[in-house]
Amino acid sequence: MQTQLNKHDMSSIKATIPHYTDVFNLTNTSRPSETDFRADIKETMVKYVTFLRKNDAPFFLSMFPIHYVNNNSLDFDFAFMDNRSSHKVNDGNATYTNAFEFLYDSCHWALAKANATSVKIVIGAIGWPTDSYPGANVANAERFYKTFLPFIASGKGTPMRPNQTINVFLNNLSDENRLFLDLGSFQRHWGIYKFNGEPKYRIDFSGKGRDLYPSTAKGVIFMPNRWCVFNGNLDDPGKVEYMKSLACSESDCSSLDLGGSCENLTYVEKVSYAFNRYFQTKGQASQTSDDKCHMGGLGKVVPNDPSNGKCEFPVEILSAENVIEGATFGASGSSRDRVHGRMSLSAGLLALTVLWMIL
Incomplete structure (x- = not known):
């Protein structure tokens, strides 16, 4: 070259x-x-x-x-x-x-x-x-x-x-x-920012050592406040483990690993975490024909946040495609009142916005 x-x-x-x-x-x-x-x-x-x-x-x-x-x-x-x-x-x-x-x-x-x-x-x-x-x-x-x-x-x-x-x-x-x-x-x-454009910690990019948070992105839209969790049915442990592994293979369960913020969850809670990551990654699809929380009959959708201590159960940010199609999901609450999901197309655009604000 x-x-x-x-x-x-x-x-x-x-x-x-x-x-x-x-x-x-x-x-x-x-x-x-x-x-x-x-x-x-x-x-x-x-x-x-x-x-x-x-x-x-x-x-x-x-x-x-x-x-x-x-x-x-x-x-x-x-x-x-x-x-x-x-x-x-x-x-x-x-x-x-x-x-x-x-x-x-x-x-x-x-x-x-x-x-x-x-x-x-x-x-x-x-x-x-x-x-x-x-x-x-x-x-x-x-x-x-x-x-x-x-x-x-x-x-x-x-x-x-x-x-x-x-x-x-x-x-x-x-x-x-x-x-x-x-x-x-x-x-x-490695991110300095969360997926919603909110900084994780105080950092001064100027190198002056000031004790401040960098700019926060505005106008981020989330999917509804709903989560997919394990219904607690342990009659078939092998099936439960299979569905947990399947969910993690299609989403990010790295917070469950050694040193992770969700490492100390109970087994039932870890299954719930895996199910929710999959559910959010798939855009919270829960229609009868495409229920991403079914999980072989082991999942259920709940309206209350199952986050536990430092372990956050994220809610997905709305993808750009759904915004363009006129989805009605709102962005209720401030950015600090919401939990955060995976990187999607809208998050990619958000990253560029954050970079522009920093510069």
Whole structure:
């Protein structure tokens, strides 16, 4: 791709590929200066970064401090940049007190060993999930961004690259309920915003560290306040489990997983959660000919919110197609009085609206 861009006098456009921190030998290192590309892919990576160097293209690095700290059984506070961690790494004249600077400089060391010190690093994705993983919650996400964004805005750089501007892309504007789960269920919960355009936590995109919520989207329309739950019939446990699994295969039940906000529900409540996710995903279809809450005779529609503590049973936002067709569902109540559903076409448009408001 870069070769073709160069041929057509468009060399100012740079082609690059994002990489995760698993391209490095981090499992065998304790200091950034020991970092190199993994032995099994080093030859390929050296060729790649050499090409980047010759074309003045950046190396896009995705990193997730929460995942790195948990996977390596480090002090959890090392994932944050507020200097509360008891874990410190001394590397020559440099001292590392947080995972971001540690990983960023580790990448620089790997590039240096590949004779590519001039290649600029861009953080292609960094963020904090709010569900379905140990430590993934709203409070920790807010804590992470509270110091991370002012650090980036300061231009102070890292021990290996002091006084250097770091370009960063945040992951993610809103949750993605269809994202692949190769790393874990938490991948569907990176969103800074809920699906209705309401921010999950306080975050100051300017990097000034102000204690405020970003703009909230307006005019979001929800489906009626009704939920599909398990009727409690356990006469055939195998059938119940089959219908629960079927419901989750067609919807997002990641909040039921380890570390999730719905992990501690009873089995009956977990079945209800699965049934409701399916029901909402299918647009609350409950006509006689297309009853998405039938669930083999195990489901029933209820008017009262079955949410339990931190576990929300979401109500779907109205899809764009239904809005265009003149559906009569209202948007009663404020955004904070409603629960939230999956990403639909209208949510996609909403995300663009939110982005416009932020900018």
